[in-house]
Amino acid sequence: MGETIGKILFSEEQLRNRAKELGKQITEDYAGQELVVVGTLKGSCIWMADLLKEIEMPVTIDFIQASSYGAGTVSSGLVSFKKDIEANIYNKHVLIVEDIVDTGNTLSAIYENLKDRNAASVEICSMLDKPSRRVADVQAKYIGFEIDNLFVIGYGLDYNQKYRNLPYISYIENVEEIQD
Numbered sequence: 001m002g003e004t005i006g007k008i009l010f011s012e013e014q015l016r017n018r019a020k021e022l023g024k025q026i027t028e029d030y031a032g033q034e035l036v037v038v039g040t041l042k043g044s045c046i047w048m049a050d051l052l053k054e055i056e057m058p059v060t061i062d063f064i065q066a067s068s069y070g071a072g073t074v075s076s077g078l079v080s081f082k083k084d085i086e087a088n089i090y091n092k093h094v095l096i097v098e099d100i101v102d103t104g105n106t107l108s109a110i111y112e113n114l115k116d117r118n119a120a121s122v123e124i125c126s127m128l129d130k131p132s133r134r135v136a137d138v139q140a141k142y143i144g145f146e147i148d149n150l151f152v153i154g155y156g157l158d159y160n161q162k163y164r165n166l167p168y169i170s171y172i173e174n175v176e177e178i179q180d
Helices: 014-030 045-054 105-115
Strands: 036-041 059-067 078-085 092-102 122-129 140-148 151-153 171-174
Touching: 014 045, 014 122, 014 140, 036 045, 036 105, 045 059, 045 092, 045 151, 059 105, 105 122
Parallel strands: 036 059, 036 092, 092 122, 122 140
Antiparallel strands: 059 078, 151 171
């Protein structure tokens, strides 16, 4: 996997610099409060690790997994939960860390699920935001980068569970060309 798939949209350096900026803002916004950072599996893992290193306060971390994609490239709109958080978030501030807000269907379901547990607040930090595809009414408070309608891969983002380990974000122009 030494080749570049498509054009590099964001380098590892750009992503880490943005994580540093957002980590500083999150530290300021939640100073003196109890913060639970909830990563969405599997895509947010690399971005969340970079972000957590830049949040200069104690946090609790947990993970949740839900999906509306399966193996395809288009959201089905039907959200299924595969893993729930273990932390008690009652009266605590929750920050959902997401890889990308696309249609917003999955993230909206996660947001409502966590909000219904009487958290003090629930906010979203997404590495990427693709507003042109938004269907659900969901908005991230912290956004790494806004992108056009591209099928992006790398830095945790995948196509059929591949390419998550690319150290940058790129895109696939013709998905059919790389299918097994």
